Amino acid sequence: MPLGTSHVTAARAATFIPEIWSDEIVAAYKKNLVAANLFKKMSFKGKKGDTVHIPAPVRGSANLKVAETQVTLNANTESEVLVYINKHYEYSRLIEDIVEVQALSSLRQFYTDDAGYALARQVDTDLVRLGRGANGGDGTAAYDKAYKGDDGTTLYTGTAAALTAAAIRRTIQRLDDNDVPMDGRFFIIPPSSRNTLLGLDTFTTFNSVGEAASANSIRNGMIGDIYGVSVYVTTNADAATDGDRIALMAHKDFAVLAEQVAVRSQTQYKQEYLGTLFTADTLYGVAELRDTSAIALAVPA
Numbered sequence: 001m002p003l004g005t006s007h008v009t010a011a012r013a014a015t016f017i018p019e020i021w022s023d024e025i026v027a028a029y030k031k032n033l034v035a036a037n038l039f040k041k042m043s044f045k046g047k048k049g050d051t052v053h054i055p056a057p058v059r060g061s062a063n064l065k066v067a068e069t070q071v072t073l074n075a076n077t078e079s080e081v082l083v084y085i086n087k088h089y090e091y092s093r094l095i096e097d098i099v100e101v102q103a104l105s106s107l108r109q110f111y112t113d114d115a116g117y118a119l120a121r122q123v124d125t126d127l128v129r130l131g132r133g134a135n136g137g138d139g140t141a142a143y144d145k146a147y148k149g150d151d152g153t154t155l156y157t158g159t160a161a162a163l164t165a166a167a168i169r170r171t172i173q174r175l176d177d178n179d180v181p182m183d184g185r186f187f188i189i190p191p192s193s194r195n196t197l198l199g200l201d202t203f204t205t206f207n208s209v210g211e212a213a214s215a216n217s218i219r220n221g222m223i224g225d226i227y228g229v230s231v232y233v234t235t236n237a238d239a240a241t242d243g244d245r246i247a248l249m250a251h252k253d254f255a256v257l258a259e260q261v262a263v264r265s266q267t268q269y270k271q272e273y274l275g276t277l278f279t280a281d282t283l284y285g286v287a288e289l290r291d292t293s294a295i296a297l298a299v300p301a
Contacts, residue, residue: 028116190237250294
């Protein structure tokens, strides 16, 4: 056999080169994130410990200065938010040699896409479920502080109703009343509510003019704006009771994602199984930062 024709080249072994796995997984992970791209994100990478302490100072006040008197001092007792790094999720497959030999290289692409999607979905799930405790909620799936989607005023008690423009306006007002900044607000909705929004003149008219629609393709899940609030659709919107779904209007400072180990991939040949073990994992924690910066609306599934 001529010299150089039987070498194991990078191209022939590309299926199990870890760098390719890692690059493809990270790309798939980022592509499928919705909530994690919207809330505050902190890197805890390379640091020891299992708890992040985030200062939560109380807002100060402006005081009238009276002539010939001392200024009024703001002396609040500040608090903090603890983020526990306790969520370690992994995605693993054992790929036997026969598969490596006989399968198309597209199999690797499927596994990396699937791993990225699974991990992104888990991170988004943990963030979105913080909405169960928003606005003074008790943190259960019952959503005791959610409002019905048709009016935004009646507390949800197990019977949801489709979104209306009036309910969206009322929810925006609630955030205004809570002194939540306009900049950084967003509205996460399930697919059923996207169908409803497309039937609202307020939504379709706004997004048929200007540049709102043209920017959608660069922001994961974004489908437009309504009353100045960006709208994102995800199949990962939380579930309430009786199969209903939750639409969550929030500000980016409502919750935080603290990431200690970003998505990574590792491969190891297992001779006892004549196969390659492929694992992707991530280590992180989530926590609510500002309770009144999110409002939940219950809508039909």
